[in-house]
Amino acid sequence: MSEVVIPADAVVPVVASGRQKLYRRVLKNPMAVVSLVILALVVLSAVFAGQITGWDPGRADLNDALAPPFGEHLLGADASGRDVLARLFFGARVSLIGALIALATALAIGIPTGLIAGYFQGWFDSLSSWFASLLMAMPGLIVVLALISVIGPGMVGVMVTFGALLSPGVFRLTRSGVVSVRRELYIDAAKVSGLSDYRIISRHVLGVIRAPLVIQASMIAGIAIVLQAGLEFLGVGDSSTASWGQMLSEAFSNIYVAPTMILWPGLIIGLTVGSLAIFGAALRDTVQGAEPARKTRRRKPTNEEETSTRRLDLSTAATAAVISPRDGGQEDIEPSDALLVVRDLQVGYPQPDGSTTIVVDGVSLHVDRGEVLGLVGESGSGKSQTAFSILGLLPDTGAILGGTISFAARTIASADGAAHGAAALRGRQFGYIPQEPMSNLDPSFTLGFQLVEPMRHILGLSRPAAKTKALELLDRVGIADPRRTFDAYPHEVSGGMAQRVLIAGAVACDPELLIADEPTTALDVTVQAEVLDLLRGLQRERSMGMIMVTHNFGVVADICDRVAVMQAGRLVEQADALELFDDPHNPYTRMLLSSTLEDTEPRAARSTRPVSSRGTAR
Numbered sequence: 001m002s003e004v005v006i007p008a009d010a011v012v013p014v015v016a017s018g019r020q021k022l023y024r025r026v027l028k029n030p031m032a033v034v035s036l037v038i039l040a041l042v043v044l045s046a047v048f049a050g051q052i053t054g055w056d057p058g059r060a061d062l063n064d065a066l067a068p069p070f071g072e073h074l075l076g077a078d079a080s081g082r083d084v085l086a087r088l089f090f091g092a093r094v095s096l097i098g099a100l101i102a103l104a105t106a107l108a109i110g111i112p113t114g115l116i117a118g119y120f121q122g123w124f125d126s127l128s129s130w131f132a133s134l135l136m137a138m139p140g141l142i143v144v145l146a147l148i149s150v151i152g153p154g155m156v157g158v159m160v161t162f163g164a165l166l167s168p169g170v171f172r173l174t175r176s177g178v179v180s181v182r183r184e185l186y187i188d189a190a191k192v193s194g195l196s197d198y199r200i201i202s203r204h205v206l207g208v209i210r211a212p213l214v215i216q217a218s219m220i221a222g223i224a225i226v227l228q229a230g231l232e233f234l235g236v237g238d239s240s241t242a243s244w245g246q247m248l249s250e251a252f253s254n255i256y257v258a259p260t261m262i263l264w265p266g267l268i269i270g271l272t273v274g275s276l277a278i279f280g281a282a283l284r285d286t287v288q289g290a291e292p293a294r295k296t297r298r299r300k301p302t303n304e305e306e307t308s309t310r311r312l313d314l315s316t317a318a319t320a321a322v323i324s325p326r327d328g329g330q331e332d333i334e335p336s337d338a339l340l341v342v343r344d345l346q347v348g349y350p351q352p353d354g355s356t357t358i359v360v361d362g363v364s365l366h367v368d369r370g371e372v373l374g375l376v377g378e379s380g381s382g383k384s385q386t387a388f389s390i391l392g393l394l395p396d397t398g399a400i401l402g403g404t405i406s407f408a409a410r411t412i413a414s415a416d417g418a419a420h421g422a423a424a425l426r427g428r429q430f431g432y433i434p435q436e437p438m439s440n441l442d443p444s445f446t447l448g449f450q451l452v453e454p455m456r457h458i459l460g461l462s463r464p465a466a467k468t469k470a471l472e473l474l475d476r477v478g479i480a481d482p483r484r485t486f487d488a489y490p491h492e493v494s495g496g497m498a499q500r501v502l503i504a505g506a507v508a509c510d511p512e513l514l515i516a517d518e519p520t521t522a523l524d525v526t527v528q529a530e531v532l533d534l535l536r537g538l539q540r541e542r543s544m545g546m547i548m549v550t551h552n553f554g555v556v557a558d559i560c561d562r563v564a565v566m567q568a569g570r571l572v573e574q575a576d577a578l579e580l581f582d583d584p585h586n587p588y589t590r591m592l593l594s595s596t597l598e599d600t601e602p603r604a605a606r607s608t609r610p611v612s613s614r615g616t617a618r
């Protein structure tokens with residue numbers, strides 16, 4: 001069976017305003033317009049075949065046998081005296097319905113299996129990929145001929161079989177499209193906002209493969225028409241109904257007597273299949289031409305970060321073995337009413353050789369209500385892995401190997417895998433602010449849609465109520481023109497605005513715990529301070545607990561009440577922020593402090609902070 005190949009770079013989302021105006025751009029392409037007109041004429045002639053020709057396609061009159069064109073019969077009559085034009089138009093019905101059946105079957109099998117395999121992967125992916133390869137290796141025509149000998153020449157059975165044999169192409173296209181986006185940060189962001197897998201797949205993933213699927217569908221329809229005509233030509237179709245393949249076969253038998261007879265079915269098959277292919281190509285060109293480059297998942301470190309990391313790397317070896325008196329960050333004063341408690345957390349990645357890479361080891365910390373905990377350390381020290389463990393968003397290859405995580409006195413994660421509470425808390429009690437605002441927004445949807453959707457799903461708000469709340473939130477996070485931003489697509493706003501939108505989204509469902517993963521790193525320095533002010537303001541007015549993941553002690557000085565310092569997956573020191581700045585015990589902490597603060601002063605004076613309920617300065 002011939003495979004329909006869509007180039008990998010066609011697997012791109014139809015985005016932004018491009019999506020709205022796609023049909024307009026397609027209509028500006030002359031090839032697309034011509035092919036659409038031809039396809040429309042074929043469809044109309046099939047639908048109104050009886051009215052247009054006035055002839056019964058099965059009515060034979062030997063007096064008219066092989067009558068020439070432009071007489072009583074516009075395109076002449078065949079060897080049995082049947083009207084060629086009527087048979088062409090009625091034959092179009094057979095071809096179009098056959099193509100639709102094959103197409104529907106291919107899409108019905110290929111799309112769901114491709115979505116599930118690409119999104120969830122695992123055993124289903126392996127099994128379905130193996131099965132798709134098996135189907136593609138089958139000689140399609142022979143399978144269909146064998147089937148016809150068993151079930152007879154009925155069109156439905158034959159075209160369903162064609163569709164099933166063409167479905168691996170759809171499966172592969174869908175799967176590769178899903179795989180290319182499933183690791184995108186905006187998919188993680190959608191998970192964090194509490195959306196179910198079904199909603200993420202239907203809204204964020206399916207949108208990416210919509211355009212390439214349309215292209216693939218046009219090609220499958222063309223192939224189905226050709227294959228069906230080929231079968232009819234070989235005489236294995238239903239001879240009682242007029243069809244293009246049957247007309248070709250009859251014309252071929254009389255080619256020396258009436259050579260023009262072969263022209264009409266050949267022409268209409270060629271025009272229809274060619275138009276489908278040209279329309280698919282025009283659509284692909286339009287989509288690709290309009291596509292802005294998709295942001296990559298991983299951000300390139302800034303020069304400042306690179307320098308900082310290099311500085312840290314030089315001194316890490318010297319400090320690695322030293323643990324301070326406030327060592328290991330082990331919690332000896334964990335309050336009984338703490339909002340979040342992490343005890344002896346160990347996270348690891350099993351390796352193919354049977355060993356396990358431990359990336360977080362024995363981390364214990366807590367966050368009180370209304371408290372900001374800074375989680376600090378150099379790149380690779382395990383900050384994000386700790387945060388993702390709390391959010392229940394570790395990659396499939398990673399696992400919690402030891403310890404527990406409790407939220408509001410309920411265990412939500414443990415090494416035995418018995419507790420999986422984080423998924424239910426995401427978007428509700430847990431809010432998350434990511435590092436790279438742009439990558440965490442789906443380019444296919446407006447910012448407003450991305451704010452409203454979780455609110456409708458999680459808070460059960462109506463669309464107008466969710467929109468009103470979204471506009472209020474946009475106003476609260478300092479967006480100058482909330483309505484315009486609400487209707488904008490991610491590429492139409494600046495990084496700072498995008499981060500404000502994500503902050504609005506993170507607090508939209510009134511979370512109790514906000515986890516901010518280096519929320520200012522990707523922003524311009526002038527915007528960083530404003531975003532920190534905003535976060536601090538929101539955190540205070542809502543009394544949220546907050547974990548601020550950062551490598552920057554300037555940020556800690558600005559916003560954190562307590563600090564936990566991580567090095568190589570372990571906590572090396574944990575203390576009140578004031579104490580830590582005044583008297584860092586651990587050499588690694590001292591080295592971090594000196595490397596971060598050597599060029600800059602903390603922006604806010606710490607003495608201006610209020611005193612928390614636990615008596616720690618903020």
Ligand SMILES: Nc1ncnc2c1ncn2[C@@H]1O[C@H](COP(=O)(O)OP(=O)(O)OP(=O)(O)O)[C@@H](O)[C@H]1O
Pocket residue numbers: 349357359377378379380381382383384385386395397398551
């Ligand atoms: N999917 C993964 N598979 C294996 N190891 C991983 C994976 N993700 C992260 N790690 C490892 O876990 C360790 C901790 O990574 P983590 O992302 O938590 O660091 P980080 O302190 O947040 O750094 P950064 O500030 O650069 O984000 C690193 O050594 C990293 O290589």
